[in-house]
Amino acid sequence: MARPRTINRERVMECAEQLVQRDGAIALTLDAVAREAGITKGGLQYCFGSKDDLITALIDRWITAFDSEVQKHTPPDASPADKARAYVQACGQLDDATRTRIAGTLITLLQSPDHLKKIRDWYANWLTNDVCHSDEARQIRTMIFAAEGAFFLRSFGFITMPDAEWHAAFADIQKLMLPKEAARPSKT
Known part of the structure; x- marks a missing residue:
């Protein structure tokens, strides 16, 4: 008797991302993903259940990565500002293929309020902190908005720039955070 074939979930998700990158978000169907991964649609459904479950797994994978x-x-004992700088640094270091894959699949999120909620909750964790209404918190929010805006502009092809300029832009975004002493209003 033949041993049952094991389906590699990571490989299936890579195939789903490649499919979206190559053919657009509209191409993300269970049949197309199964074909791309070289498995049966039944095998795909056994692994992921439904298209929504596959998209949820993709989102979870991106968030975790x-x-x-x-x-x-992020340094040990990081402040909220340190964490924001690390966020900006990570965002600026994503390669073109990763940006395209993420942006293409994010388009599919617009079809599902549940998927949007998952992303909203993730962003809320980044944009809510102990000093939520301080100057520092506003600077953190500005850094994250700038990094995300640049990410989406480049990912959707609205802007093009050489890598050196891209990295310089992200270095500038990291400088948006003033040292704590400079951020405090003077007591005069």
């Missing part, structure tokens, strides 16, 4: 990358750039 991005958060892990941010963590690599």
